[in-house]
Amino acid sequence: MLATYIPLGFEWPLQLCLSVSVVVYFISLPTRNVSQVDRLWTFLPTIYTAYFALLPYWPNEQAFFLAPYTPSALGITPGVYNPRALMMLAIIVTWMCRLSYNTYRRGLFNLKDEDYRWVVLRKQLHPVLFQLTNLVFIAFIQNFLLLGLGVPAYIAATQPPQPLQFRDYFVIGLSLVVLVTEFTADNQQFSFQTFKHTPKRYHEHFQWTGAQISWTAEEAERGFITRGLWAWSRHPNFFCEQSFWWIMNFACLPHVLSPTQLITALRDDSGELGQLGKTFLPSIALSALFFSSTLYTEAITASKYPAYKAYQSRVGMFNPLDTVVKGLRLALFGKRAEVERIVWGKGKSD
Structure with missing residues (x-):
């Protein structure tokens, strides 16, 4: 019955996603550490992308639970790969290498390490509510989001193959x-x-x-x-x-x-x-x-x-264009020099 609601081609990814969600949740209970998904974040989108990009490689029947396979009803021709899907896989492998290095460098691959935000949240919430958040959001929703990041590769892999344009x-x-800009920011x-x-x-x-x-x-x-x-x-x-x-x-x-x-x-x-x-x-x-x-x-x-609010008033959260707008707005009201003194000291030099 459940299989009728699963999009064709997502049978194996959903098996993996649900299995990982259950495992990370139960690991978090005795360890009192909910950063297990954080450690897998760098690998799971790459695994899902690789599965979809390599659909022509997998057998049409599943040998055992969690063994990747390509349902014959999907209409994928064995051995005929989509160049765009393979291109996306190569790019996302590069993304994985960058994120893995940064995760390693920050010590998050250490099984005892936990993201400081979860530590703060644990103190703010009742234990029952925190465990509900752990189960629903940290363990399951985040894992389904990571599965979703493989969807573009699925779309590309199920299109008629054509040379790269x-x-x-x-x-x-x-x-x-x-990716180079992101690595520079991380660095x-x-x-x-x-x-x-x-x-x-x-x-x-x-x-x-x-x-x-x-x-x-x-x-x-x-x-x-x-x-x-x-x-x-x-x-x-x-x-x-x-x-x-x-x-x-x-x-x-x-x-x-x-x-x-x-x-x-x-x-x-x-x-x-x-x-x-x-x-x-x-x-x-x-x-x-x-x-x-x-x-x-x-x-x-x-x-x-205390100075962070001044930083928020001068620099945009994400978009650099917002920073330009904020600077013009502060200048209009004659507050820019004072705010920049708090944010950059004697002045912005970079």
């Missing part, structure tokens, strides 16, 4: 620019936090080539990073992460959409464009998650560092 090479270039954050918490361990090699910043004792005392890419966005890494998955959503479309067609795709459930409009749901959900979680993160940060 100019727009595909544009996607490759744009994706790499976004600047890591070097600042190292300087702030363990100045004796700090060394310039912590910084990405071309993005070196000489941190000061004043900045360490302020408590949060405000220079480099962080002078243009309060969360440049989050901005890049969202941008990356939106690029993947557009990459899977069979042809370039005009603005009018895109609006139609998002509004209409009928027809080719209407069906493709559903592929944007994972990116919409991811952006909603980043927005809500960032609000919570910033509430914690603002409670620790």
